[in-house]
Amino acid sequence: MEVNITFLDREPIELNRRQLVKGLAAGYIVALSGCVDNPALGRQQLLLVSEAQMTELSASAWSQIRQQQKVSTNKTLNNRLKTVGPRIVNAAGLQNQPWEYTVFQGNEANAFVLPGGKVGFYEGIFKRMENDDQLATVMGHETAHVAARHSAERYSQQMAAGVGMQAAQVALQSGDVSGAGTIAAVLGAGLQFGVLLPYSRTHELEADRLGVVYMAKAGYDPRQSLRFWQNMTAQRNGSAPPPEFMSTHPSDVTRISALQTQLRSMGYQV
Secondary structure (H helix, E strand, O other): OEEEEOOOOOOOEEEEHHHHHHHHHHOHHHHOOOEEEEOOOOEEEEOOOOHHHHHHHHHHHHHHHHHHOOEOOOHHHHHHHHHHHHHHHHHOOOOOOOOEEEEEOOOOOOEEEEOOOEEEEEHHHHOOOOOHHHHHHHHHHHHHHHHOOHHHHHHHHHHHHHHHHHHHHHHHHHOOOOOHHHHHHHHHHHHHHHHHHHHHHHHHHHHHHHHHHHHHHHOOOOOHHHHHHHHHHHOOOOOOOOOHHHOOOOOHHHHHHHHHHHHHHOOOOO
């Protein structure tokens, strides 16, 4: 039996059952097509969707967010974001996109930037910031996700994993393999913990690294990134995060250590 795996705008890839199962177990299914070099990150990325496709998806998501979330009327917070945001965007070389900056009501310590330049900060995250340098920390981090095309990479990984698992189940079952369901479930766990989640932690650390570079270029103090994450750690209200290997985000200890290494490489004393 052969299985066709078709990616967007690409010729289908044919794998027989043995190749498919072996490939999934080894983890190379996600590297079959669409890998491109990213000099800024120093590694290859799996990109199966175009920038235009991600911008279109983001525009739809942004429209829904604007409908479901209340926009903050706090002029001070909105002005701070609209002042810091463009400076970071310019430092990242992304000023040619149509950027939009919005503060949303809510106590969530959260912020996001969507491909296409849609920026959302919740009021709650400003409570964790002592100054605009720390606001630049978050803006730099989120802008770095856009510059590094992390959303497209994550989307592509999910596409590849989803297609791969469906094909694996078909191949296993049609081949009358004993325990096909169990094998497929194990392969799924391998993809989840061995490919998707570690990449997400990599994305976070890469965004931290690029973010402090943007901070420095924009005239902010990148050492304030350490202070921000130390404050975030202290304000977690005692709720224990999941073990790092099961989390999409690095632990605070890992994040702070990586930031210290990056800052030292930039010539800062930390």
